[in-house]
Every structure is written in structure tokens, then in C-alpha cells.
Amino acid sequence: MTIVDFTPSHIPAASALALADYREQQRRLPALPAVEEGLDLAPFAAAGLGVAAFEGGRMVGFLSAGPPFDNAFGSTRCRGVFSPMGAHAAASEQRGPVYAAMYQRAAAKWVRAGALSHAVALYAQGEEAQRQFFQYGFGLRCVDAIRPMEPIDCPPPKGYSFFELPPAQFSSVYPFEELLDRHFRESPTFMARPLESCDAFCRSCMAEGDRCFAAAFQGRLCAYLKLSAKGETFLSPSPRYRHITGAFCLGEHRGKGVVQNLLNCAIHSLEGEGCTHLGVDFESINPAAHAFWCKYFSPYTHGLVRRVDERILDPLPL
Structure with missing residues (x-):
């Protein structure tokens, strides 16, 4: 597997991969509406914080993020980056290893940019990808859920x-x-x-x-x-x-x-x-919200977060 920087030239293949990923989730969760196109990936390529994975000349995954932002989640003093739904995907046959390799490369970029809060929205039914991010120290923080109107x-x-x-x-x-x-x-x-x-x-x-x-x-x-x-x-x-x-x-x-x-x-x-559809997002760390919304809405993404040790930005002692 080869990991390279995510550039504008990768957008067509990445968009197709992300849309195929969404349609797979839609088959698992019929409450999701049909979509003809996914996220506009041009701003994510321009941010320069993404990577793409290739095997035998075929793209098997990409992981991109928007520019770093201050006060991650609006409630911390930490600089963060976020890879939302549609800004990443991996081929279904090897999601765990692909995400493992991509995050290792992308996380180095994110930390160099001063972002110590790393967040990624994964499909709630994507257990293999979630297990890999949990292995890397991520925890569940947010949930997106939906219901028909x-x-x-x-x-x-x-x-x-x-x-x-x-x-x-x-x-x-x-x-x-x-x-x-x-x-x-x-x-x-x-x-x-x-x-x-x-x-x-x-x-x-x-x-x-x-x-x-x-x-x-x-x-x-x-x-x-x-x-x-x-x-x-x-x-x-x-x-x-x-x-x-x-x-x-x-x-x-x-x-x-x-x-x-x-x-x-x-x-x-x-x-x-x-x-036709009504959505809600809520913190999984808010037990009242989690208990109520999950009764009437179907979760479709899990927002996972990792907080990197701030001391990693300190220069090494001479």
C-alpha cells in the first residue's frame, strides 16, 4: 500500500469512493435519503492536510480534513481538525488496515499544523473502521441521527x-x-x-x-x-x-x-x-440526549475524537 498526499487530481476517484461508501450505508440504514453527489472535496484538497492510499494503481482510500480551527467543539482551548462524513472513505475489503495507514500519515500533518484535537465522523454501522480508530486512542463524542418526516x-x-x-x-x-x-x-x-x-x-x-x-x-x-x-x-x-x-x-x-x-x-x-427527513446531532457524552434521540432517530454517524498530548509540540531538549 502506498500513501501519498491528497491533491486535486485525486478528487474524482475519491468522490466515487465516498459516494459508494454512502450508498453502502444507505442499504444498511434505509432511513438515509438518496443522494446524487457527495461532499465538495476541493476545499479539503486545498487545505493540504489529506492523504490517499493506493494499491496497484487503484485508490483504496482517502482521508482529508478542513483547515485547523481554534476552540475545538466550541468548548476547548485546543486547536483541532475535523474530517466530516464524505471527506474520507476506504475500500470495503480492507477498511481497518487502510484507515490505520492513512491516519498515521495524516495525523503527522495535523500535528505539524498545530492541531491536537483530531475528529473524524465515521458511519455508525462501520464497525471495522471504528475499531481501528479506537485502537489509535479515539473515543466516541458525537452522534448524527435521522428519521423520515x-x-x-x-x-x-x-x-x-x-x-x-x-x-x-x-x-x-x-x-x-x-x-x-x-x-x-x-x-x-x-x-x-x-x-x-x-x-x-x-x-x-x-x-x-x-x-x-x-x-x-x-x-x-x-x-x-x-x-x-x-x-x-x-x-x-x-x-x-x-x-x-x-x-x-x-x-x-x-x-x-x-x-x-x-x-x-x-x-x-x-x-x-x-x-422528507429530519436530523439531529448530539453529544454521546450527554446521557439524557443520547437516551432520548436514539429512541426516535436512527444514528448514522459517530464522531470520534482524539486529544494529542500538547507537549508533543515542545522542542526536544538539547
């Missing part, structure tokens, strides 16, 4: 109302963002993400075209759901796909079907507009 079988709880908020009322759900931030900081999640102000939250929602849905009990809001046309994978540009980017329910209203019916409210609206 179909209602959840859950009777509406009495006394609750569910509705979409107009943009002028987005500020009314900001307190739930604050509560969600507090929840992230608790054990075992320990995420100290930066929380934007209410004004910034509202401006961001309107600029991105986000939509907010809410549940109320006796006239008081008790849960919210925020949806975006943008998500974490190359599925998100589809006009028929929407992504959940925020959700929270007050503790005293949990276990009553409130969030399920809030989802149904959003699903009813989106399905009537021609949307």
Missing part, C-alpha cells in the same frame, strides 16, 4: 399546546438556551460552550432562517425546539432535509410526551412543505 406515535398530553413562534418572539425561548448551557456544564458532559447574548441569539436565528417551535402549559412556555436548514453533514443542503439545532424541556414536564408532540408539531409543518 413521519409523526411519532405519542398521544398529546392534556393541557399542553404546541405551536411555531414568529421571529419576533424568538427571544422568549432564549431562557431555554441558558438552561441548556447549564445542563452541558454538568457531569458527565462537562461542556463549557460560549453562550451568546439574547440579541445575538435572535439575530443568528433570523440570519440563518431558523425556525423555533414551543410547547406551553397553562399559558407558560415549557419546552422549545429549534430547526435549521443547515446541519453537520453533506445531507443538509437538501431542500427536503431539516436539522434540529436546539431543544430543551423543563424537568417537571419531562416524561409526559411533551417533546415528542413538539416534534410532531414541527414534523406536521415541515411535511406539509415537502420536507
Whole structure:
């Protein structure tokens, strides 16, 4: 096996390999929508942090990443790199050895670029590739999940109302963002993400075209759901796909079907507009989120992360 730098000349073969990989996962998980093209690999080739694997002149894998970025996951002071879904693939007959060789070469580039948090999104059903990354010290951190735009079988709880908020009322759900931030900081999640102000939250929602849905009990809001046309994978540009980017329910209203019916409210609206799939991403280290979303959504990617010892950047002593 020969490992070389990933260049623009490799994009056609890499795109074909990535699309074949996705279609294999789609056969395993029919909830995934059909796609005609994958991720645009040109920016990843331009970043200069990728590698490609060849055997007998045939590409058997590639592993690319975007440019390094500060504050990995928005909650660390560590510089990171991320290889998302579609920015890597390996031939099905030898995924473990191919990924092993590719990461060894690519990781050297990533560390030289000062990136000590290495993240890669692997298909949830790709056990062989995951085992190889686990062997290299990676751990599960994030999950992407999906469901068809179909209602959840859950009777509406009495006394609750569910509705979409107009943009002028987005500020009314900001307190739930604050509560969600507090929840992230608790054990075992320990995420100290930066929380934007209410004004910034509202401006961001309107600029991105986000939509907010809410549940109320006796006239008081008790849960919210925020949806975006943008998500974490190359599925998100589809006009028929929407992504959940925020959700929270007050503790005293949990276990009553409130969030399920809030989802149904959003699903009813989106399905009537021609949307076919609803996605969500969440931290696997957040037990409440993992338990809830996996009941109603099918995981299709696992985000694996490795944190490299910062001292590796220190010069060797003379």
C-alpha cells in the first residue's frame, strides 16, 4: 500500500469512493435519503492536510480534513481538525488496515499544523473502521441521527399546546438556551460552550432562517425546539432535509410526551412543505440526549475524537 498526499487530481476517484461508501450505508440504514453527489472535496484538497492510499494503481482510500480551527467543539482551548462524513472513505475489503495507514500519515500533518484535537465522523454501522480508530486512542463524542418526516406515535398530553413562534418572539425561548448551557456544564458532559447574548441569539436565528417551535402549559412556555436548514453533514443542503439545532424541556414536564408532540408539531409543518427527513446531532457524552434521540432517530454517524498530548509540540531538549 502506498500513501501519498491528497491533491486535486485525486478528487474524482475519491468522490466515487465516498459516494459508494454512502450508498453502502444507505442499504444498511434505509432511513438515509438518496443522494446524487457527495461532499465538495476541493476545499479539503486545498487545505493540504489529506492523504490517499493506493494499491496497484487503484485508490483504496482517502482521508482529508478542513483547515485547523481554534476552540475545538466550541468548548476547548485546543486547536483541532475535523474530517466530516464524505471527506474520507476506504475500500470495503480492507477498511481497518487502510484507515490505520492513512491516519498515521495524516495525523503527522495535523500535528505539524498545530492541531491536537483530531475528529473524524465515521458511519455508525462501520464497525471495522471504528475499531481501528479506537485502537489509535479515539473515543466516541458525537452522534448524527435521522428519521423520515413521519409523526411519532405519542398521544398529546392534556393541557399542553404546541405551536411555531414568529421571529419576533424568538427571544422568549432564549431562557431555554441558558438552561441548556447549564445542563452541558454538568457531569458527565462537562461542556463549557460560549453562550451568546439574547440579541445575538435572535439575530443568528433570523440570519440563518431558523425556525423555533414551543410547547406551553397553562399559558407558560415549557419546552422549545429549534430547526435549521443547515446541519453537520453533506445531507443538509437538501431542500427536503431539516436539522434540529436546539431543544430543551423543563424537568417537571419531562416524561409526559411533551417533546415528542413538539416534534410532531414541527414534523406536521415541515411535511406539509415537502420536507422528507429530519436530523439531529448530539453529544454521546450527554446521557439524557443520547437516551432520548436514539429512541426516535436512527444514528448514522459517530464522531470520534482524539486529544494529542500538547507537549508533543515542545522542542526536544538539547
